[in-house]
Amino acid sequence: MKKNLKNKVLLIIAVLVVFTYGIIGVPSGVSGKALMEALSNRIHLGLDLRGGAHLILQVVVSEAVASETDNTVARVQQDLKTAKLTFSQAYKPDPTKPQVIRLEGTTQPNASVVRSLLDTKYSNEYDVNGGGADNTWTLTMKPLVQKALEEKTVQQAIDTIRDRVDSLGVSEPLIQEYNLGANQILVELPGISDLDRVKSIIQSTARLEIHAVVGGPYQDETAALASVGGVVPPDEMLVHGSGALATGSDADSVYVLQRVSVVAGSDFRSADPGTDQNGLRNVRFTLTNEAGDKFYEYTSVNVGKSMAVVMGGRVREVANIKSAIRDSGEIEGSFTPDEVTILSKMLRTGALPASLNYLEDRTVGASLGADSIRQGVTAAIVGVLVVMAFMLFYYRGSGINADLALFLNLVILLGFMGFSKATLTLPGIAGVILTIGMGVDSNVLIFERIREEVRAGKAPSAAVDQGFAHAWVTIVDTHVTTIVSAAILFLFGSGPVKGFAVTLTFGLAANLFTAVYVSRVIFEAHLNKLKPGETVSI
């Protein structure tokens, strides 16, 4: 019995040591400052405590679908031409349904050839319909394919944002899919209060692309429209230009460009800021192998024609193709130093596959965070002291037992936080405080039960035994229900609320150990010292 007890005490001390390590690690000294430093290294504070920015972005996935079907439209036209099959047009009839492609004006004798061509080349990704008497075909992207494409787009956006944020040197950013809504991304940037710069870097969807120029520059949209006969063909688009290299002067101008890009954002392998022989800033880029081949093919048959560099929805530079280019080149333009850096950063990290909408944006200043810490900690200390004082007063000797258990409960809870790298938020501190109040419930349940047993005339050790045995059933039930509600909070909550659910769950789990096991061991140790005839102080 005695040896058994010694082992139990050793186990408790071991737990205490392990979790103390979890809280502060191995501090560099024993001064208050060194301890605080060690503490702040281990316990991760949430944005609401240390200040920072919290963003929720939505990826406009329909853009990615649209650019995929744009490519398909171009491929269909190419394939039909190569097979020498006549058609009047291939286009996308409804801008709100980017997944639908329409092919019109094939001839009836060719219907079966067209069908087999469309079937063999496109039926993996598209549902092919039509080919009846009206010689019209519809290709609709399969829902599964579309869903996969959308998921890939969100994932790409996450990767790109992560790369860009990393290049900013933000410590411990959090970038992940936000599951509350479709195609949403959660971005948390500790320590950032100047959102504008971050946003300009994250958001510069500034999809950099190179498009073939159909016509331009025109003075305004009316002139540009006139050049294409009043209606923009479905495979072309109007784009405004800015900057001297695009317009020849500083005035705004309009270009008609091919809708499908020659080089897309994801085709760039690397990009670096530089200067040309005249000292002007430029960006040097290299393309991926595949894109390089494509670019070579295009430039070699289009020597003498113009290409437009489109960034952020505007033409930034128009260049004449002097000779075939394979996989490297320069983009010149009237760039500011910041623009060159951002542009090359973006090219290096890959372009965003689609543009982003901001759905939510919260910034907590560092001063508010510091105030919150002070207030939360004050509330916690007052709460703990009041509870501990009351337990001593009400249960006397056993109050010490409860207070020790409570103290160990706190150590384990904070140690958990340190080990698991869980985030402590302001509601999380509230969770710690609640844990104290609810944790002491187990002690109260047990002690009240022991008192009842003592009153019923049981000997001290039997009373303690019975007290623990009876209270145990209730304690399990109460803990399970609270943990169930905390778990649901964790699943549904976000940010600070999640932090609350985490501390509450950890706290209650630790409480099962401290209020039942530790408290029991202390009682046993105490009972062993009792002389016959003495009673437990409770």
Next chain:
Amino acid sequence: MELFHGVNVDWLGKKWYFLAFSMIFSVAGIISMSMHWVQIGSPVPLSVDFRGGTQVQLQFAQTPDIGRIRQATVEAGIKDASVVAYDVASNNEVLISLPEQTNESSLDAGRQQIVDALHAHYANQFTVRNVQVVGPTVGKQLERQAGLATLYSMAGMLVYLWFRFQLIYGVAAVVACFHDTLITVGFFALTGQEISLTVIAAILTLVGYSMNDTIVVFDRIRENLRLSRREALPDVVNRSINQTLSRTVLTSGLTFLTVLSLYVFGGQVLRGFSFALVVGILIGTYSSIAVAAPMLVAWQEWRGKSGKGTTLPAAKRARV
């Protein structure tokens, strides 16, 4: 020291008083919620988390002149801005809110406008403490999630109690929980305080807490039912409540003290959260005695009258 030793109160005898008390608070809450519904389209004032919109919290170096700030925003052409002093006056804090932006692409414009306007038109030094910009999509999303979370949480409890005790115990506990949630939310409506995300967290915690309290009483009822099978159910329930009364009062007293400490010292950010807990813990303790336990008895009496046998809702044995 001992309180409540050998208490012998006939709790069930007072059930009509309890019913009246609960009805008064529930009905007052419901009336207040309907009035809010008519005025603002939601049963309680919602914080920017759910409502959407822009909220900028500023701290000034000197005491801010609310009138001047309001004028500065108007001069800058910012429409419908509300400017109010925030928290204790000595903090020199001001909260500026804009209504929901319907266009998500211009979501961020309001924040910048406010800060620019104050820089341009107002000399008093200030720092931006907190900015919240919530678009309509996210607000709606969160509203739905918060409602679902509360429902799931109660359903989870019901299933657990069904498994551990019996269905009627689960139903009684969930009704008590619903009663607590209704009255707590009613208090928010009555006092005109905003419900935010953290308040929802507090309410979910209350669901758990109220369950705790109810389970302690139910556990004792189950135990006593096994010990004395011949005793009438009302007597068993009364005795169980009395036996656990000491624990009930102590625990809720202690939890109440810690939550009160949070309310007093925890700062403005947690004010709504701690308010919900302060109210909820009182109501949750009351409801486990005054709502859940009487429901068990009422159910059995109804079964007796409708001739479905007079068996006690003898629960399963505890399995641990």
